[in-house]
Amino acid sequence: MAAEGPGEQCPALGCGESPNTEDSQSVTKLSGEMDKPLISRRLVDSDSSLAEVPSEAPKVGILGSGDFARSLATRLVGSGLSVVVGSRHPKRMVGLFPSAAKVTFQAEAVGSPEVIFVAVFREHYSSLCSLSDQLAGKILVDVSNPTEQEHLQHRESNAEYLASLFPTCAVVKAFNVISAWTLQAGPRDGNRQVPICSDLPEAKRTVSELAHAMGFTPVDMGSLASAREIEAMPLRLLPGWKVPTILALGLFIFFYTYNFIRDVLQPYVQENRNEFYKLPLSVVNTTLPCVAYVLLSLVYLPGVLAAALQLWRGTKYRRFPDWLDHWLQHRKQIGLLSFFCAALHAVYSVCLPVRISYRYNLVNLAVKQVLTNKSHLWVEENVWRMEIYLSLGVLALGVLSLLAVTSLPSIANSLNWREFNFVQSTLGFVALVLSTLHTLTYGWTRAFEESRYKFYLPPTFTLTLLVPCVVILVKGLFLLPCLRHRLSKIRRGWEKDSAVKFTLPMDHALAQKTSHV
Numbered sequence: 453m454a455a456e457g458p459g460e461q462c463p464a465l466g467c468g469e470s471p472n473t474e475d476s477q478s479v480t481k482l483s484g485e486m487d488k489p490l491i492s493r494r495l496v497d498s499d500s501s502l503a504e505v506p507s508e509a510p511k512v513g514i515l516g517s518g519d520f521a522r523s524l525a526t527r528l529v530g531s532g533l534s535v536v537v538g539s540r541h542p543k544r545m546v547g548l549f550p551s552a553a554k555v556t557f558q559a560e561a562v563g564s565p566e567v568i569f570v571a572v573f574r575e576h577y578s579s580l581c582s583l584s585d586q587l588a589g590k591i592l593v594d595v596s597n598p599t600e601q602e603h604l605q606h607r608e609s610n611a612e613y614l615a616s617l618f619p620t621c622a623v624v625k626a627f628n629v630i631s632a633w634t635l636q637a638g639p640r641d642g643n644r645q646v647p648i649c650s651d652l653p654e655a656k657r658t659v660s661e662l663a664h665a666m667g668f669t670p671v672d673m674g675s676l677a678s679a680r681e682i683e684a685m686p687l688r689l690l691p692g693w694k695v696p697t698i699l700a701l702g703l704f705i706f707f708y709t710y711n712f713i714r715d716v717l718q719p720y721v722q723e724n725r726n727e728f729y730k731l732p733l734s735v736v737n738t739t740l741p742c743v744a745y746v747l748l749s750l751v752y753l754p755g756v757l758a759a760a761l762q763l764w765r766g767t768k769y770r771r772f773p774d775w776l777d778h779w780l781q782h783r784k785q786i787g788l789l790s791f792f793c794a795a796l797h798a799v800y801s802v803c804l805p806v807r808i809s810y811r812y813n814l815v816n817l818a819v820k821q822v823l824t825n826k827s828h829l830w831v832e833e834n835v836w837r838m839e840i841y842l843s844l845g846v847l848a849l850g851v852l853s854l855l856a857v858t859s860l861p862s863i864a865n866s867l868n869w870r871e872f873n874f875v876q877s878t879l880g881f882v883a884l885v886l887s888t889l890h891t892l893t894y895g896w897t898r899a900f901e902e903s904r905y906k907f908y909l910p911p912t913f914t915l916t917l918l919v920p921c922v923v924i925l926v927k928g929l930f931l932l933p934c935l936r937h938r939l940s941k942i943r944r945g946w947e948k949d950s951a952v953k954f955t956l957p958m959d960h961a962l963a964q965k966t967s968h969v
């Protein structure tokens with residue numbers, strides 16, 4: 453375990469003599485390196501001219517010769533900067549680096565550059581202590597990414613730890629969110645933002661200019677205290693999606709099991725019919741629309757609850773409980789998952805008549821018809837019902853795709869607040885109503901036919917109707933003039949008990965407890 457804490461700095465004196473210095477001359481000669489200009493403000497202004505004057509280019513050092521160091525060296529050289537790499541085994545590593553980069557021993561590499569990237573893992577930082585004399589006064593860039601376990605284990609960030617080991621250096625946290633691959637390929641696609649923080653503004657500016665020169669967009673994250681936050685960024689995997697995904701999966705498992713019991717198990721047990729072929733498609737296509745529909749209603753339920761809470765409290769100035777706050781914030785993800793399931797449902801539905809099982813059943817029906825001597829089997833009601841529910845389903849999906857498209861950042865940015873709100877709130881509600889009509893016309897009288905109750909279980913769609921219908925009803929209720937006026941008054945800051953203007957200390961504590969983190 454590496455030494456930690458400000459009390460355990462590298463001894464500034466006494467470790468000046470690096471174990472490598474004796475061999476260094478045999479690898480490369482550093483003649484006249486010190487005359488070359490260090491990194492300067494010129495970097496950003498003269499992007500194009502950099503490549504033309506490599507001998508004049510500012511020098512950047514890299515400690516470590518691993519994947520990240522290699523990609524970084526390639527990128528820096530490609531951006532017209534001159535690079536010197538410090539390795540414990542330069543001879544072995546030199547072939548892996550672009551020829552324009554100089555690979556030498558650590559002690560030698562850190563001599564001339566003003567900026568040095570530390571591309572080694574945290575546990576080896578202390579092995580660099582022997583360089584602390586040469587590193588004094590320079591900018592050290594900490595690019596490290598802790599593992600999840602390391603992040604939890606160490607209270608102080610890797611960058612702060614590095615700063616405590618090298619108190620005479622200006623430590624900057626940067627580039628950890630960029631993968632070695634992105635560095636090598638260049639920031640053509642994916643995220644080009646590089647969060648940067650440091651306690652020394654001048655050092656931060658220098659590294660920002662470097663990031664700029666490499667084609668990235670530096671984002672100032674303030675002082676080195678932010679390093680822990682920056683180090684946590686690559687540890688996140690699609691934040692905000694976990695709970696909605698679990699919710700969708702849970703609903704899927706529930707409805708799939710329910711449909712399996714009704715559509716497959718019941719015929720098998722009670723009528724000895726083998727209908728297991730329904731598992732991959734038919735049962736899935738009864739499950740997906742139910743998941744989509746319930747998720748869609750769960751997008752609009754929290755807005756209704758929030759409005760109800762505000763009406764009941766008579767103020768908008770009290771925090772919503774934590775669970776509601778969270779729910780409101782995860783609506784986008786829930787909505788997109790609903791759209792995903794609905795789109796799959798549409799494609800599955802189109803596939804229904806393509807199946808060979810469908811054709812067998814159709815032919816069997818025709819044979820039965822011939823045997824019973826029925827020539828014309830056209831039930832006007834069924835025909836109309838199907839035409840209508842399919843059309844409503846297509847309309848609902850069409851409106852939902854508008855919502856999905858406007859949730860893309862580039863499109864959302866081109867809409868003003870009212871336009872975005874119209875699509876998300878109003879059209880989204882229209883989609884919910886259309887889906888409800890689609891489900892109701894599909895269901896029709898099935899909910900009242902005894903033969904539809906398998907194992908006493910009602911048809912699946914009846915289970916899904918509760919929440920959407922409640923949401924639609926309550927939304928309609930809020931349109932009543934008395935409630936609408938009161939709600940809009942509250943949302944403009946009116947309070948029920950505005951005469952009583954004090955808050956008890958206990959109220960305050962409660963408000964803090966329920967605030968969102």
Ligand SMILES: Cc1cc2nc3c(=O)[nH]c(=O)nc-3n(C[C@H](O)[C@H](O)[C@H](O)COP(=O)(O)OP(=O)(O)OC[C@H]3O[C@@H](n4cnc5c(N)ncnc54)[C@H](O)[C@@H]3O)c2cc1C
Nearest residue numbers: 751752755783784787788791852855856859876877880943
């Ligand atoms: C396919 C799809 C994609 C989606 N994409 C997104 C997305 O990109 N981004 C996103 O945010 N959501 C997205 N959603 C979720 C959903 O569409 C929105 O959250 C939508 O705005 C919810 O509408 P609402 O009317 O229920 O709630 P809200 O618009 O939040 O309104 C609820 C009620 O509160 C009121 N209100 C709103 N804000 C305030 C406030 N600050 N103070 C007081 N009162 C307020 C409104 O007037 C309304 O009466 C998506 C949903 C789907 C299905």
Ligand SMILES: NC(=O)C1=CN([C@@H]2O[C@H](COP(=O)(O)OP(=O)(O)OC[C@H]3O[C@@H](n4cnc5c(N)ncnc54)[C@H](OP(=O)(O)O)[C@@H]3O)[C@@H](O)[C@H]2O)C=CC1
Nearest residue numbers: 516517518519520539540571572573576579596597631632
């Ligand atoms: N790979 C990636 O995509 C990313 C990596 N990073 C960070 O970059 C840093 C380096 O990662 P990466 O290049 O992948 O790792 P590697 O294991 O490939 O490289 C680590 C390098 O550290 C050097 N090193 C210096 N001192 C020691 C020592 N005492 N023991 C062992 N090695 C030492 C070694 O170079 P030598 O033998 O020449 O001295 C080695 O090549 C890490 O902090 C990582 O979190 C950040 C973002 C992305």
Ligand code: HEM
Nearest residue numbers: 738741742744745794798801845846848849887891912913
């Ligand atoms: C192009 C769009 C759509 C088409 C073609 C379509 C088609 C269908 C079909 C054919 C069925 C009957 C399935 C069966 O026989 O088992 C059905 C049922 C259903 N659909 Fe859709 N639909 C569409 C969009 C939607 C949308 C957007 C939703 C809701 C978000 C939705 C929700 C439902 C529900 C809840 C059922 C009842 C499932 C059951 O209990 O069996 N549909 N749809």
Ligand SMILES: [Cu+2]
Nearest residue numbers: 692778781782
């Ligand atoms: Cu959350």
Ligand SMILES: [Fe+3]
Nearest residue numbers: 453454455456
């Ligand atoms: Fe440690």
